[in-house]
Amino acid sequence: MFYEQVENKVILKKIGSFDIEQTLECGQCFRFYKIAKHNYIVIAKKRVLNIVQNEDEIIFYPTSIKEFENLWIDYFDLKRDYDIIKQRLAKIDKYLFNAVKFAPGIRILNQDPWECLISFIISQNKQIPHIKKIVENISKRFGRPISSIENKEYYTFPTVEKLMLATEEDIRECKAGFRAPYIIDACIKIKNGEVNLENLKDLSYEKAKKELMKIKGVGPKIADCVLLFSIGKREAFPVDVWVKRVMEYFYFNQNVQLKDIQNFAKKYFGELAGYAQQYLFYYARELKLGK
DNA sequence: GCCCAGGCACTCA
DNA sequence: TGAGTGCCTGGG
Numbered sequence A: 001m002f003y004e005q006v007e008n009k010v011i012l013k014k015i016g017s018f019d020i021e022q023t024l025e026c027g028q029c030f031r032f033y034k035i036a037k038h039n040y041i042v043i044a045k046k047r048v049l050n051i052v053q054n055e056d057e058i059i060f061y062p063t064s065i066k067e068f069e070n071l072w073i074d075y076f077d078l079k080r081d082y083d084i085i086k087q088r089l090a091k092i093d094k095y096l097f098n099a100v101k102f103a104p105g106i107r108i109l110n111q112d113p114w115e116c117l118i119s120f121i122i123s124q125n126k127q128i129p130h131i132k133k134i135v136e137n138i139s140k141r142f143g144r145p146i147s148s149i150e151n152k153e154y155y156t157f158p159t160v161e162k163l164m165l166a167t168e169e170d171i172r173e174c175k176a177g178f179r180a181p182y183i184i185d186a187c188i189k190i191k192n193g194e195v196n197l198e199n200l201k202d203l204s205y206e207k208a209k210k211e212l213m214k215i216k217g218v219g220p221k222i223a224d225c226v227l228l229f230s231i232g233k234r235e236a237f238p239v240d241v242w243v244k245r246v247m248e249y250f251y252f253n254q255n256v257q258l259k260d261i262q263n264f265a266k267k268y269f270g271e272l273a274g275y276a277q278q279y280l281f282y283y284a285r286e287l288k289l290g291k
Numbered sequence B: 001g002c003c004c005a006g007g008c009a010c011t012c013a
Numbered sequence C: 001t002g003a004g005t006g007c008c009t010g011g012g
Helices: A020-025 A067-077 A082-092 A096-103 A113-122 A128-142 A162-164 A168-173 A177-191 A198-202 A205-212 A218-231 A241-252 A256-289
Strands: A002-006 A009-013 A032-037 A039-044 A049-051 A057-061 A145-149 A152-155
Touching: A002 A067, A009 A067, A020 A039, A020 A049, A039 A152, A049 A145, A057 A205, A082 A096, A082 A256, A096 A256, A113 A128, A113 A177, A113 A218, A128 A152, A128 A162, A128 A168, A162 A177, A168 A177, A198 A205, A205 A218, A241 A256
Parallel strands: none
Antiparallel strands: A002 A009, A009 A057, A032 A039, A039 A049, A049 A057, A145 A152
């Protein structure tokens, strides 16, 4: 990896396994906008970041070397060697070999746990464009404006304290529907310390999952998403309808129960389960496998 | 107009 | 303990 600053841009070169489209569109985050092919805007870390991917470089702006090192290297998981992860996965079987080859540029982001939690609470029974819209509504209404680009204003995701002030009715007005009380419950339990997002990193995967599931509206799938995408628990294996479909299609040849898939993934993928999940999910959804 | 979507809580056997 | 059902809402 090599990077340099040119004016207000950081230009990243010699980075393997990083495709901005695959990374953002693989369903792990909701606060991004496609501006053009290979050009995205990402809202994270209380900032608006433009990303342009060219043949052999990726340009980030506005930012600086210092900010890039402090925030974005971690956010995009750039220090990790995905070539090794992909090699190990590809050796497991032909399905993973193909899934990895299909989207070799996926990286698992390290997002903010709070925003990630609320976003995935919203995600149940929703399609991605809806989820993005609701998260945007909440940010517009309760977050702070960051900056405006081409007449579009971008907002931070609200803090726990700020969202605490919202009533269930307020949140329903953001189109969250029946999830509104779940969001209120998350605010309360995090604010009063019943659930501590800061500590989750230090807990085992199982304990951290139980901790998250104390919140109403958080079941195994959502807990796994939060653990994988914001707590760094790469052994988490979120099973949503797409993953269920692709796992049944490749490995079971029949309908099976959620817990069968969980047990299988744990044994079969081990500590790489989370990565396997991302490659398989993207592969399945893009090709509509098993549907 | 009906159906369904990246689950979950709730109810009832 | 396990299966069945309802849920806001918007797009196909």
